[in-house]
Amino acid sequence: MMSSSLPPGALDDVAVLMPAYNGHADVERTLASFSEESPVHVLIVDDGSTPPIVAPTLPNLSVEILRMPQNVGIERALQAGIDALAARGYRYAARIDAGDLTVPGRLAKQRAHLDAHPEVAGLGMWAQVVTRAGAPLFMLTPPATPAGIRRIRFLRGCFVHPSMMLRIDAVQAVGNYRAAYPAAEDLDLFLRLMERYDCANLPELGLYYELNEGGISATKRRRQIASTLRLQLHYFNVFNPYDWLGLAKNLLHFVTPYRTLQWVKRMLFAPRAGASQGSRES
Template sequence: MNDLSDVAVLMPAFNGQAEVERTLASFREASTVNVLIVDDGSTPPIVAPVIDGMRIDILRMPRNGGIERALEAGIAALATGGIRYAARIDAGDLATPGRLAKQRAYMEDHSRVAVLGMWTHVVSTQGAPLFDLTPPAEPAAIRRTMLARTCFTHPSLMLRIDAVIEAGNYRADYRAAEDLDLILRLLQRHDGANLPEFGLFYELNESGISATKRRVQVMSTLRLQLRYLRVTNPLDWAGVAKSIAHLVLPYRALRGLKARLLKSTSSA
């Protein structure tokens, strides 16, 4: 039941050796955990830490090419190695105990599900709680709201690798929104779901992609929303309106408003 031999943690990394080590040390599983770190041209190169209960490999990219290419290469390498499930996490984030076993068990029991997330605690770089992300759990609700809100936290995902390869893998067509691009393609043939329990502490970092590449990310998201727009679904139009608001309003103001709304919702 706790066998994780066909699961691998997939972590792209660019510098940040200490964050890589802290993140990997957070996993608590009853079985050996396989890890593939994709070193995206770090200087100095990322070194595989020695952690009890982990088997860690490093795939080195020839140069820094961005998270999209790093994830694409990582999935391809795991597929070649016969791994069935890729569990995403980013350096700086922390996993809750038993996350991998819980996600694998769900995926084994739900063959139509190709992408499985978990609820997320969002914290500051100092670990202080900011707000929680509790998106819909069921596939039908996710399909209905997918373009209106963030239904998945990317570093919480477990992905069915054969489905990812079939869908065309990660790609760089939508910079900084590679996760949404992949998920929307997966949902054309498969289901997506969330386990309604917390599986991740997500570090909100001012130097992360969502902050430093915000405009690129929002433009990519808007392009995807328009591509997959269902004209009779009001929630899709709401998502388009939200993306436009993100283009014209300051990042800090929107982040503060989101945190206040989420806090008020969780305390209601």
């Protein structure tokens, strides 16, 4: 098994990419969760926050702020962030969102895997979904292999976006993040990446994902599902039964209330009594 240990300075070509709109306290709490043997570089794309976000001073982190002149939305904020990191010479962008917490050593593990697998352009990890207070709700355990991801790409979420590490040159080669599919900019990017590269997941916990009732999945849910359906139709493979099942699933999601779906997920994936569960408290 490959070691995730990297020599000092080995994360110099990696930058954490965090788009943020207000939520100033969440920004610092999220960045404070990074724990790596090497210094961590961070680019916060401040998407028109009022007041503007101030770079927190945290041990082992260097934080830069890229300020958008006004609130332009996460799609354009991420696009600007990728371009800025490319201009600064970074090779990898590690995504995270304000409010989520990362597992120690995540960046070193992902970078080591991407270095060993140059055909992989995007690498995610599993995530523990938690309440804002940190209580575990359910696990997100997407498939690990590129073949498994391609097969069920529309039946279930195959990537946890804030857990991803991306090859910046590959992201730019396929057209970067874009606003063509509002609230589904991540799926749009991953599908374009998988036309030319592989994408995969490390099958281990890498992120504590905060279930946020004010997040995109809740507040822009119908727009997100509509964009997902458009992507499904664009990439639809009539010979893949999972594409048919995924289409039916998203049509069902379109007419099912968000809170009902969250209740179903909690019933299906909530930790059982006596089961081993990680805690985000350390």
